[in-house]
Amino acid sequence: MDMKVSFGGLNLKNPVMTASGTFGFGLEFAPYGDLTKLGGIVAKGLSLKPREGNPMPRIAETPCGMLNAIGIQNPGVEDFITKALPALPWKDVAVIANLYACDAAEFGELAGVLAGEEGVAALEVNVSCPNVKEGGIAFGQDPKQICKVTEAVKKNAGNKPVIVKLSPNVTDIVTCARAAAEGGADSLSLINTLSGMAVDIRNRQPRIANVIAGLSGPAIKPVALRCVHQVVQAVDIPVVGIGGIASAEDALEFILVGAHAIQVGTANFLRPDFSFDLVDELEKLLEDIGAESLDEFRGSLKLPL
Amino acid sequence: MDMKVSFGGLNLKNPVMTASGTFGFGLEFAPYGDLTKLGGIVAKGLSLKPREGNPMPRIAETPCGMLNAIGIQNPGVEDFITKALPALPWKDVAVIANLYACDAAEFGELAGVLAGEEGVAALEVNVSCPNVKEGGIAFGQDPKQICKVTEAVKKNAGNKPVIVKLSPNVTDIVTCARAAAEGGADSLSLINTLSGMAVDIRNRQPRIANVIAGLSGPAIKPVALRCVHQVVQAVDIPVVGIGGIASAEDALEFILVGAHAIQVGTANFLRPDFSFDLVDELEKLLEDIGAESLDEFRGSLKLPL
């Protein structure tokens, strides 16, 4: 079956992408599979300046999920451009940069730095980071800010497609999606992590130094599917589905509600070859359930009248 | 250890309550344990008039959780008062009515009907029901409405304590909690279910006829803990913790962040005697971890400076 997919200025050889922060810069997974087999690689979050991230502990396991508060530890965008990017097989797999900043101007500047990089297929804008204390939450949860940031990125992105990544920690995800569309986003990706917490009753401390952290993994899949469904129904630009995908069936669920592509996050920790295998499994399952084509299947959910 | 707890006008013999909609009217569980062993029983949601609820299918299993869209099927408040309530051992266990309505006036009326019932220990106000299409979502997610509803219930509740039950499907749960406090709530209970969805890739249909449903169970525990933590830190009235409790350790986590009591929901489906056993296990675990008393342990979470 033809698994190619084109949307929002991206042409992918299949709908399987890896989610930011869960696949490093991609190179970490090269010993476990052929990176060029993937539809796309979203690199870990990048900021203008290097960031040390949050104090430890940063991760905790939860029922069918995990919490993380990494705090966008990264070597800065320049380091990415000079070191990781040249080492990646970007001619044969879409490499997408994930942008993190704390105001619109900084986002614009980041986009400007990446706009000229041939190896970067698109920019994904993380307006949601729920991990970082310094204003992260409020700003990704405010439609006006989302629109402003999207505009700022779009203005400096040159011809790079812009994907805006939405947070589920909002009363109304559709309003946020509309705000990104209004700001000129070429596509949307959702969801980022849910805001959560874990504590240890024995030492009476939070299990994560940052106290509040981001919940990901299969536990959040129903929330993610609902968000994607609501946004697809309401907004015209294409959507990339993220959240708890841990099997080919999960991936197809997102495509069924209308996602053009999907991103695998936490499941990369189940096995480092998970995403590579998923590419094959997805095609096989589509055939098994009798779908005519990816296009025919996408968004074919039958809703009650 | 003394497990008694008093808060917001309620005196419970222990902090273990059962959550609305997961324990029927209580009587369904009488063959599996001594109802008077529990700290409290929150009866299934009641409306003024009988309701047939949503079409089938109404429930689906998800990773470490479940979705439900029952739609507050119930025989109406009068039927509860004449049939279930007299059959319950309300002299020996706090029976709490859970109120469902779609506007403030109707909530007030419901409260008025129950205010005179000796067997009712308190009223819990479900301002959040994310299952029901008819305006349910918007209204529980709007702090102004929450305040208005709380006032309306409080006005008619006589001397019955009023617990307002909050939805996690909001950008800022603290604002909602403040609104309820402002409206006169004696305590808060949280969380209700997360808004979620599931689909079947084979028949291409939603797994729940209502399409969007409420996610509950262990999967949501990190979100619930975070919400309780945020509300306890910001609001002065007592809080009842709900969400994914499936062990004594889970229950103590909520108490550690500051909850006065907890409610068991989905875990009642693990085994019908779950909540009864939890009462004993809770006391034992508190002793095992060296807590001096329930009061000493409650809210003793050590936060980083």
Next chain:
Amino acid sequence: MSLRNCQCIRILDVSPVGQLKKPDEFFELKLEYPNWDGWKPGQFVMIRPTGWELDLLWARPFSICSADGETLTLFVQKVGRGTSRITALKPGDTVSIWGPLGNSFAMEPDTPTLLLAGGIGIAPFRGYVEHHSHPENLRLFLAHRLPLECYPFGQLSSKVEGLCMLDGQPDDLQYIIAAMKEQIREFAEKDGLVLACGPTPFMRTVQTFANEFGVRAQVSLENRMACGVGACLGCVTKDGNDHHVQVCTKGPVFWTDKVKL
């Protein structure tokens, strides 16, 4: 009323049935007999293996197939994650079990009674036949997709008149329906009783013919269940007055004129 407390009991044996053709779809589960003071054919149990971690939350409902004072026998078809794990249990493993739950099939020893089973729907009829004082008044009709040896049909057809039809080819279904219609008509004429258990479409067909011929008939429903005790309202069906009623407590057996399918 029988005790319905929740117990933790041990698995005695899990063995595949009808190995030859399809080795791992049907299983007979033998468990320690829970401390019950009785049960009736048509009733069911909820089972959740101890040590299931939390990613399958719910117990699963199964008809009581047969039981003596020592052993409880269930008949389980592997269809998904839950039944896969249940049929992989080993002797000595334990399960939480609550039951017997629900109502039971009408039992009128002197009335000619037709038992209609669709596949795994045969499970409760094993107990029914064993409990019946006049098995000569019973006729069992089984529509089966897999080879007959996969079902406990032999055990029953030695005691009662047994008919079976294979639902193997696409065309088979229409013949099965026609034969079922004939059977139902026959029992209507002798003022008999019709009892049916199987997938919902099968139950609908039974209902249609029962109405057509005016025979007293009961169907057992297999709705998905979370609690099994009437509390969650996840398993409801519509009764004759279009009211939602719990299949787990008002059923699983319903008179065909008192249920909308």
Next chain:
Amino acid sequence: MSLRNCQCIRILDVSPVGQLKKPDEFFELKLEYPNWDGWKPGQFVMIRPTGWELDLLWARPFSICSADGETLTLFVQKVGRGTSRITALKPGDTVSIWGPLGNSFAMEPDTPTLLLAGGIGIAPFRGYVEHHSHPENLRLFLAHRLPLECYPFGQLSSKVEGLCMLDGQPDDLQYIIAAMKEQIREFAEKDGLVLACGPTPFMRTVQTFANEFGVRAQVSLENRMACGVGACLGCVTKDGNDHHVQVCTKGPVFWTDKVKL
């Protein structure tokens, strides 16, 4: 560089160690040897049993204890949910395994080398001793909480000079620390090498004394890990310049002057 692909391999044997006193805390796991072209003592593997459902998402890291071309041996202490399930595996069960991961302990055959193990921290030293060409230059010091027979101490002390101290009573710890200090001082004086593996407080103590006596020393860290490949940044520690570095790829072994604990 050795192959680090992810494989699905079979468990050969799981057996409790030191049954007598505490029958089920320490286990020796034997697995099929994965298709590796080599490994070094101090490296580790990530293991996730196939068929773990999703309620334990992460694999678990374990030091490579020993391996020949046929068998990989791990030494596992049961401390929580993951290790409970791993130690309950049966021969024939399969696990996903990726490795060998991380760096390894310095190996200087002619340098007097002190191996400091805190409890389960003895695991990597079994491979270290087996790989060492001059075991007469090695001394192993084990601080143990359980009876000695629970640890693979006997296997090692037959090859190298072995010391051990029981950490059983509240007072014991101060004597252990004093003895450790003495040992580290001795190896500092002969310009030796100190290698340590154990709980973080133990590593901190080693670091303090190594600094005090100016001896070259390495510690192996046991931070919680999700990916094991350097991607998630969940396992970081601070290096000498206060930068966060991944324990799984920059470690697990660190020179004591290049890490903040």
